[in-house]
């Protein structure tokens with residue numbers, strides 16, 4: 556038997572970050588959106604646990620860890636340990652989501668692995684258990700299960716779907732060199748030692764989402780990690796300016812970066828912005844719509 560599960564990239568439409576907690580995590584008020592850049596994970600019945608990774612041309616294969624460090628195998632082992640299921644399965648991941656790019660590619664793979672491993676072994680794990688295991692593996696992973704557009708609080712792991720009346724067009728420009736999430740959070744602490752305990756509220760962004768109007772959403776986009784990311788990588792600021800000059804409504808760093816995403820008025824607007832950026836020397840320019848589904852089975856079981 557084999558099962559294929561698709562996981563989606565995420566962007567943060569609002570990322571309010573508060574003062575670092577005693578456990579080292581930051582309190583967040585964030586709004587995630589799953590967008591149409593995907594990793595596909597297939598698992599087949601096997602006597603042992605194994606993983607093969609294939610990457611798209613724009614991804615450096617060396618950037619994806621082999622073996623036990625890969626979050627796919629960590630997810631499968633965790634689910635097996637908690638349910639008593641066998642820790643077996645031959646996993647193959649096809650990656651299109653930029654690695655260490657602020658788009659939660661590893662989280663998409665982990666969510667897909669939880670769903671695939673659950674189906675492979677016919678476990679019928681309840682949703683609340685899958686969400687709790689996802690949160691143990693990483694703050695973004697519960698959202699990767701849920702998908703769509705959702706608000707995340709706590710350290711980002713407490714996720715609730717929100718009203719979204721839009722079909723939004725995005726252009727994403729990944730960087731060839733990733734940026735480490737903890738490094739960006741630590742730089743936020745250096746720049747903002749007096750950050751408020753309560754992060755900036757996502758309420759204005761939620762109102763813009765419910766309006767379905769791209770110009771309103773563009774004005775409401777907010778990312779507290781953009782400043783530290785640009786401080787670490789000044790070229791990201793230049794890229795935002797260039798994309799906006801090519802017609803995007805607004806550019807911003809995706810999560811902790813270094814991918815930059817641009818909200819566009821329409822499909823045509825996204826095409827023009829993408830062509831303009833490609834023409835000005837950007838080698839990889841991806842176009843996607845959102846919201847899309849979270850981790851879901853593609854093949855019949």
Ligand SMILES: C[C@@](CO)(OP(=O)(O)O)[C@H](O)COP(=O)(O)OP(=O)(O)OC[C@H]1O[C@@H](n2ccc(N)nc2=O)[C@H](O)[C@@H]1O
Nearest residue numbers: 579580581657658659693694695710736737740810811812
């Ligand atoms: C910044 C965000 C925004 O959605 O995503 P990315 O841009 O990385 O995709 C997330 O908060 C990333 O979530 P995720 O990548 O799952 O983080 P985790 O594995 O839980 O944590 C990795 C490290 O990031 C820092 N971290 C993470 C979440 C949080 N609320 N506060 C933190 O300070 C901690 O240093 C932690 O050790």
Ligand SMILES: Nc1ncnc2c1ncn2[C@@H]1O[C@H](COP(=O)(O)OP(=O)(O)O)[C@@H](O)[C@H]1O
Nearest residue numbers: 625626654655656657658659660661662664736
């Ligand atoms: N399946 C995987 N895909 C991508 N990265 C992975 C995977 N498993 C583990 N990692 C590690 O997780 C780190 C963060 O990757 P990723 O989730 O792509 O980025 P981000 O946290 O910026 O969204 C990578 O640098 C890599 O070392």
